[in-house]
Amino acid sequence: MEPGDPSRVTDAELVAEVLDGDTERFGLLVDRYKNLVNSFIAARVAHAEVDDLAQDTFLRAFRMLATLREPAAFSSWLLGIAGHVCVDWHRSRRRLGSLDDEDAAEPDTAAVLNRTPPPAPDAAAEHQEATRLLLESLDRLPEAYRVTLVLKHMDGLSCQEIADRLGLAIGTVTSRLTRAYKLLRDRLQRLADTSRKP
Known part of the structure; x- marks a missing residue:
């Protein structure tokens, strides 16, 4: 395996290297899955929030990496974290909305939701x-x-x-x-x- 050819390194190998102390290798996992995470989040929140929530997702993943039981399943584990990040964001929005007594979503949020109520x-x-x-x-x-x-x-x-x-x-x-x-x-x-x- 060539060190300069990260595409040939498996997720499990990268996870093991990060857990062994080579934390810079986590950047390869970020590069590998940033488009996937961004797309996943963009389908669930306002467009303006995607970058911040994606960063939050990768930060949480880095901090929680030692809890990953199956390193080969990193991608689905990562999207699980992204899903929780999105849920937390929506909860915070609902709390703010109740405090401000807002009846309507902001335009960008409404566009993402196609101007329909949240799913049952x-x-x-x-x-x-x-x-x-x-x-x-x-x-x-x-x-x-x-x-x-x-x-x-x-x-x-x-x-x-x-x-x-x-x-x-x-x-x-x-x-x-x-x-x-x-x-x-x-x-x-x-x-x-x-x-x-x-």
């Missing part, structure tokens, strides 16, 4: 469960497939850029993506079928 508890729970199942399914993919998917859909790289970064032939990247999609789709379908059973 049941709908919110279903959305959270769907997100959890998706992340769990992603974490169960072989590392090579998961990394390729993250680079493609979270970092927005083209197949050629992924091939260059990982030192692979572009055909290998395409094959990994195809296989990853199939595995992910099959697992989610099995979960859906199971949930429909009485």
Whole structure:
């Protein structure tokens, strides 16, 4: 493994290095997942708050890293933290709103919520469960497939850029993506079928 090629280092290896005292390696985890975290948070809060809440997410993750039981599942654990950060933000907004007796959301918040009321508890729970199942399914993919998917859909790289970064032939990247999609789709379908059973 080349020290200068962080894309070949697994999440579990980076977590272990950070816990062993090389705290600068946490920056590689931030670089790897900042787009994912930003997108996750942007779907849940006002746009102006995304950067601050993303920073809060990574700070919490750094402080809590020793509590991570499965380092290979870092990405889903990280998004769990991001979810709690968003919940805390909404709670603080509600407290401020009750103190100020505001009847309407700020324009940017209303835009994010598409000018509809917050989802009912049941709908919110279903959305959270769907997100959890998706992340769990992603974490169960072989590392090579998961990394390729993250680079493609979270970092927005083209197949050629992924091939260059990982030192692979572009055909290998395409094959990994195809296989990853199939595995992910099959697992989610099995979960859906199971949930429909009485």
